[in-house]
Amino acid sequence: MIETQWITPINTMMLASISILLYPLMADTLFKTSMKMQARTAVKYAFFSTLATLIMFINLGMEINTTHINLISSTNFNVGLSFKFDYFTLMFCPTALFVTWSIMDFAKWYMAHDQEVNKFFKYLLIFLLAMLTLVSSNNLFQLFIGWEGVGIMSFLLIGWWRTRGEANTASMQAIIYNRLGDIGFILTLAWTGTNVASWELDQLFMLKPFDTLPLLALVLAAAAKSAQFGMHPWLLGAMEGPTPVSALLHSSTMVVAGIFLLIRLHPMMEDNELTRTTCLLLGAISTFMTAMCALTQNDIKKIIALSTASQLGLMMTTIGLNQPNLAFLHMCLHAFFKSKLFICSGIISHNLSNEQDIRKMGGIHKTMPITSSCFTIGNLALAGIPFMTGFYSKDAIIETMNSSTLNLGALLLTMAATVMTAAYTTRLIFLVQTGPPRHYPMQKITEDKTLSNAILRLSLGSIAIGPISAMTLDQTQTLPTTVTTLIKLSALGATMMGIFVSLIFIHKNKQNRPQKNNLSTFSNMLTFYSSLTHRSPTTHLLKKAQKVSTTLNDATWYEYSVPKFFSKTQLKMSKALSFLAQGKVKTYLAVFTMSLMTLIILTT
Amino acid sequence: MHPSITSLLLIALSTSTIITMSSYHWMFAWAGLEINMLSMLPLISKEHHPRAVEATMKYFMTQAAASAMLIFASTINAWQTAQWDISLLTPSTPMMMLTLAITMKLGLAPFHFWLPEVSLGTTNSVMLIITTWQKLAPLAIIILLHNSLNHHLLTSLGLLSMVVGGWGGMNQLQIRKIMAYSSIAHMGWVVMILPKAPDLSLLYLMLYIMLNLTMFLIIISTALTKLTSLFSTQNKSFPMMILMALTLLSMGGLPPMTGFLPKWLILQELIYQHQTQMATLASLSTLLSLFFYLRLVFNAFLTTPPNTSNVTKNWRNQTNHHILLPQMMILSLMLLIITPLVISLF
Numbered sequence: 001m002i003e004t005q006w007i008t009p010i011n012t013m014m015l016a017s018i019s020i021l022l023y024p025l026m027a028d029t030l031f032k033t034s035m036k037m038q039a040r041t042a043v044k045y046a047f048f049s050t051l052a053t054l055i056m057f058i059n060l061g062m063e064i065n066t067t068h069i070n071l072i073s074s075t076n077f078n079v080g081l082s083f084k085f086d087y088f089t090l091m092f093c094p095t096a097l098f099v100t101w102s103i104m105d106f107a108k109w110y111m112a113h114d115q116e117v118n119k120f121f122k123y124l125l126i127f128l129l130a131m132l133t134l135v136s137s138n139n140l141f142q143l144f145i146g147w148e149g150v151g152i153m154s155f156l157l158i159g160w161w162r163t164r165g166e167a168n169t170a171s172m173q174a175i176i177y178n179r180l181g182d183i184g185f186i187l188t189l190a191w192t193g194t195n196v197a198s199w200e201l202d203q204l205f206m207l208k209p210f211d212t213l214p215l216l217a218l219v220l221a222a223a224a225k226s227a228q229f230g231m232h233p234w235l236l237g238a239m240e241g242p243t244p245v246s247a248l249l250h251s252s253t254m255v256v257a258g259i260f261l262l263i264r265l266h267p268m269m270e271d272n273e274l275t276r277t278t279c280l281l282l283g284a285i286s287t288f289m290t291a292m293c294a295l296t297q298n299d300i301k302k303i304i305a306l307s308t309a310s311q312l313g314l315m316m317t318t319i320g321l322n323q324p325n326l327a328f329l330h331m332c333l334h335a336f337f338k339s340k341l342f343i344c345s346g347i348i349s350h351n352l353s354n355e356q357d358i359r360k361m362g363g364i365h366k367t368m369p370i371t372s373s374c375f376t377i378g379n380l381a382l383a384g385i386p387f388m389t390g391f392y393s394k395d396a397i398i399e400t401m402n403s404s405t406l407n408l409g410a411l412l413l414t415m416a417a418t419v420m421t422a423a424y425t426t427r428l429i430f431l432v433q434t435g436p437p438r439h440y441p442m443q444k445i446t447e448d449k450t451l452s453n454a455i456l457r458l459s460l461g462s463i464a465i466g467p468i469s470a471m472t473l474d475q476t477q478t479l480p481t482t483v484t485t486l487i488k489l490s491a492l493g494a495t496m497m498g499i500f501v502s503l504i505f506i507h508k509n510k511q512n513r514p515q516k517n518n519l520s521t522f523s524n525m526l527t528f529y530s531s532l533t534h535r536s537p538t539t540h541l542l543k544k545a546q547k548v549s550t551t552l553n554d555a556t557w558y559e560y561s562v563p564k565f566f567s568k569t570q571l572k573m574s575k576a577l578s579f580l581a582q583g584k585v586k587t588y589l590a591v592f593t594m595s596l597m598t599l600i601i602l603t604t
Numbered sequence: 605m606h607p608s609i610t611s612l613l614l615i616a617l618s619t620s621t622i623i624t625m626s627s628y629h630w631m632f633a634w635a636g637l638e639i640n641m642l643s644m645l646p647l648i649s650k651e652h653h654p655r656a657v658e659a660t661m662k663y664f665m666t667q668a669a670a671s672a673m674l675i676f677a678s679t680i681n682a683w684q685t686a687q688w689d690i691s692l693l694t695p696s697t698p699m700m701m702l703t704l705a706i707t708m709k710l711g712l713a714p715f716h717f718w719l720p721e722v723s724l725g726t727t728n729s730v731m732l733i734i735t736t737w738q739k740l741a742p743l744a745i746i747i748l749l750h751n752s753l754n755h756h757l758l759t760s761l762g763l764l765s766m767v768v769g770g771w772g773g774m775n776q777l778q779i780r781k782i783m784a785y786s787s788i789a790h791m792g793w794v795v796m797i798l799p800k801a802p803d804l805s806l807l808y809l810m811l812y813i814m815l816n817l818t819m820f821l822i823i824i825s826t827a828l829t830k831l832t833s834l835f836s837t838q839n840k841s842f843p844m845m846i847l848m849a850l851t852l853l854s855m856g857g858l859p860p861m862t863g864f865l866p867k868w869l870i871l872q873e874l875i876y877q878h879q880t881q882m883a884t885l886a887s888l889s890t891l892l893s894l895f896f897y898l899r900l901v902f903n904a905f906l907t908t909p910p911n912t913s914n915v916t917k918n919w920r921n922q923t924n925h926h927i928l929l930p931q932m933m934i935l936s937l938m939l940l941i942i943t944p945l946v947i948s949l950f
Contacts, residue, residue, distance in 0.1 A: 570892070574774040581717050581772070585665060588717045592669065595714055596704060603700050603754065 010053045011064055014085050017049035017093070018132050025122055039121035040104040043128070047097035050090070057090045058472050065138050065202065076197050084138035084201065088263060088328055091469075092135050095332045098461065099252050099339045100128055105454035106343045107244035110350055120160065124248060127153035131253045135260060140189055140199040143261070147185065147225070150254045151178045157249060158241040170237035177234040181224025181258070184217035191217070205267040215275040218265060219282070226258030226312045229286040233530050235309055239301040243346030246301060251308050251342050252335035259315045259331055266324040277407070280320025284410035284417075287313030289527055291420035295427070296524040299356050300345045303428060307382060308338055310417055317414055318397050321404055329469060330393035336465060337381035337390060340458035344375040347455075348432065351445045358428070363437030367445045372433045374455040379425040381462045384418065384495050389466035394418075396470075398491040403483050415494050422498025430506050605650055616643035617737065624741040630678035630688045633745060634671060637709070640741055641667040647733070648726045659725025666718045670708035677701040690748055699752050702745075703761075709742040712761055712795060713768035716788045720772070723784035731780060732820040735787045736813045743794065743809060747802045755799040762796025763885055765789060770892025777831045779823060782896055786855065787816070789893045796886065797870045800877055803950040808866040811939075815855050815863055818932040822848045825925040834900065835909030842905070844925065847933055849901040854936050856894035862939035865946065 024039045057063075067082035104121065111117045130149025137143040151174075159171035191214040192199060196207055222228075227235040238250045249255070262269070262279065269275045287310045294306035311334050318327035348364055348371060349356050365372040377388070384394040398418065401411055522528065580587070616639055624636030641664065649660040681698040682688050704715075711719040723731050746753070769789025776782050790812045798805045822828075826837050826844055838845045854861030867890070874883040903909075 570771065570774065574771040577768060577772045578775040581720060583721060585662060588662075588666065588715070589669070591714055591717070592708070596673075596701070599700055599704065599757070600697060603757075604697050
């Protein structure tokens with residue numbers, strides 16, 4: 001029984017929470033100091049507001065679509081401002097806002113000495129608004145607005161320290177890779193615009209079966225935004241930005257936008273086997289390769305970025321298994337512990353005078369107890385240790401995969417990736433925190449109260465949210481409930497194996513000698529992907545473009561085809577005729593005779 | 605030359621043309637042409653230098669061969685049709701040979717080789733006679749017989765001449781040779797429209813004679829020989845150069861001047877008879893001759909020559925120009941507006 005009296009509160013509170021985020025942006029210019037609001041406060045209020053709507057939704061199971069204004073209205077095609085508050089939106093918004101709240105607490109400490117700290121917070125807020133637009137939109141156009149918005153803000157935030165060359169390059173790289181995905185998105189927009197004459201999600205879901213072209217284009221868009229294997233370099237370069245940016249954008253919210261798109265548009269993809277297989281295999285390769293690369297990295301932020309890419313691959317695999325709800329669950333739970341990992345790494349490195357190399361850290365658990373505890377909790381959650389948060393979604397995914405009849409290769413790759421995840425998380429725990437301190441001796445190590453509260457909140461989320469959300473999961477597809485014991489224990493077994501192997505290697509290589517074998521180099525150099533694809537194809541393309549524009553267009557059309565061609569031919573003919581007029585009468589009489597003969601023969 | 609000899613030769617020249625034009629019997633036509641040729645010969649070699657003598661010999665050989673072929677053609681025709689009249693005859697081999705003979709006399713391609721050589725050998729005034737008066741007699745014969753001649757042959761000869769005149773003239777530095785090649789090209793126009801509308805070819809001939817006369821009068825007045833001598837002519841007689849430029853543009857067929865009139869009417873006639881490709885080819889070939897006309901204009905006063913002029917610029921330009929020049933100028937530049945009258949006359 002739908003109780004319609006609840007429509008207004010849910011609607012109002014969601015829209016209010018989105019609107020409250022606008023207030024700090026405008027207050028600075030419009031109002032006096034007393035009426036200003038800090039960004040963190042706005043996010044906190046928005047979080048509580050959306051939490052209330054989530055609770056209302058869990059109670060009632062009510063999903064709302066509202067349409068407000070018609071932005072474009074033509075004969076058969078209307079595009080409006082419309083919001084869809086369904087399970088995905090209502091679950092994602094509190095998660096994102098909670099995580100953002102903690103990150104803003106952290107950012108206040110981290111960016112304290114920055115001169116443009118206010119602008120930083122405003123950028124984060126604009127990003128958050130774009131993300132919320134993305135998740136709450138009911139038509140593809142509004143989703144695209146959010147999509148592009150998060151891309152632009154990612155660009156601005158990665159290149160925050162704009163005097164640094166690597167930051168500028170990294171932000172340009174992020175834009176370029178995201179643009180490749182936008183090609184796919186715009187293709188989908190064009191296809192649906194012309195064939196379905198609508199961009200509303202409800203209307204799109206009514207048209208079945210869908211053609212393969214727009215679906216593959218969507219997969220391309222998601223692959224670029226969510227850093228799947230062919231388009232992952234930008235995520236690693238995005239670590240040039242400040243740690244709050246990495247925590248917010250490139251772990252929890254922006255990179256999951258691609259996965260979110262696929263989850264939202266899953267009803268379109270259900271029947272198309274090619275799309276599902278593409279997602280499956282792409283995700284499997286992605287998770288395997290990035291986990292392999294994370295094994296031998298030495299920069300703490302890069303390790304965590306690669307683990308993000310690995311988990312995104314896992315989410316993509318889940319979509320390929322036709323389980324969008326599991327993917328969404330993993331997405332939300334992953335946000336908690338991944339952002340916590342980034343924040344902890346930020347605290348650790350900032351305390352050690354911005355040292356990011358894990359070979360130069362150590363002995364943290366005595367000097368920064370809260371941070372290191374939270375760091376350990378986050379790592380364990382990431383590895384999928386039983387009954388931490390990560391376990392609930394990750395285990396479910398692996399169980400589903402093991403009991404499905406799909407691709408064996410994807411299965412094996414994902415299991416291998418699980419092993420490697422456990423391995424590198426163990427490596428992180430031990431190298432960063434234990435052992436004698438390998439950092440410079442004179443460090444000013446502080447742990448702010450607000451800061452500790454932030455990561456403690458996230459730790460609570462990392463431990464407790466798992467069971468709660470798993471119980472309230474919107475079950476539209478039946479999960480396998482009966483599997484054999486071996487399959488049930490396979491995920492756990494893989495994790496344990498990873499931990500043990502990693503411990504063995506850590507104890508063996510206490511001296512941390514550099515490795516000399518090829519596999520280690522392959523993994524350390526990030527599978528040489530950037531070296532292969534960033535230089536030679538682009539150089540060839542640019543050279544070809546130059547050749548076309550100067551040789552074909554410029555020289556050929558403007559010089560050779562008309563002016564020089566004519567001058568050459570006329571000159572040749574003229575010279576030939578002058579050659580013939582030699583002044584010898586014999587020639588003339590010969591011409592006369594020949595012509596006479598020819599014409600006599602021809603005319604008779 | 606002694607004036608009595610010159611006058612005798614000129615009288616013979618004019619009489620012979622009139623004999624040919626008014627003849628009824630083939631013998632008389634041939635006789636007229638022969639007297640024409642013979643009276644030209646001393647005029648060409650008037651200056652007695654080797655080049656003039658060589659030019660005379662070449663002229664004699666080609667014209668004699670042409671006349672011989674003409675009388676041969678008429679003899680075969682008399683043998684086949686038992687009549688010596690210059691009247692409507694059927695198209696056949698004799699007519700084709702006749703066409704070739706006239707072509708040689710006129711200096712059309714592919715028998716045009718003698719014209720540039722002769723133009724270098726004689727004086728400017730004799731060349732004027734060759735390019736204007738000498739065209740009248742052969743064209744009279746061919747216009748009288750226009751119905752019996754092979755259309756394709758005439759058209760192709762015409763086009764070939766236009767093209768040869770265009771390309772041949774591009775590689776020349778001597779102004780007399782340039783005028784010879786331009787004569788070849790213009791004769792091509794005349795012969796091309798002959799099978800379809802002989803009135804127009806007559807019109808073209810008349811206007812061509814007018815323009816050619818103007819041009820040659822300028823050349824005679826300023827004693828131009830080479831292209832490089834154009835460089836310093838603007839210092840001596842600037843108005844003459846301007847008028848030369850306008851005359852050359854008129855010869856190239858550009859609109860506000862008279863030279864546009866015959867070309868326009870010919871092209872219109874060709875299109876009315878559905879010969880659009882021919883019209884296109886003719887227009888494109890005329891561009892070639894326009895190029896070297898413009899080259900003359902360019903060298904006359906559009907560039908600064910690399911040599912210094914050894915003449916102080918005359919403040920008052922006094923030129924000994926021919927008495928006919930002003931009238932011819934007006935005729936060659938301003939006659940376009942009487943086109944309707946011309947159309948009704950022809």
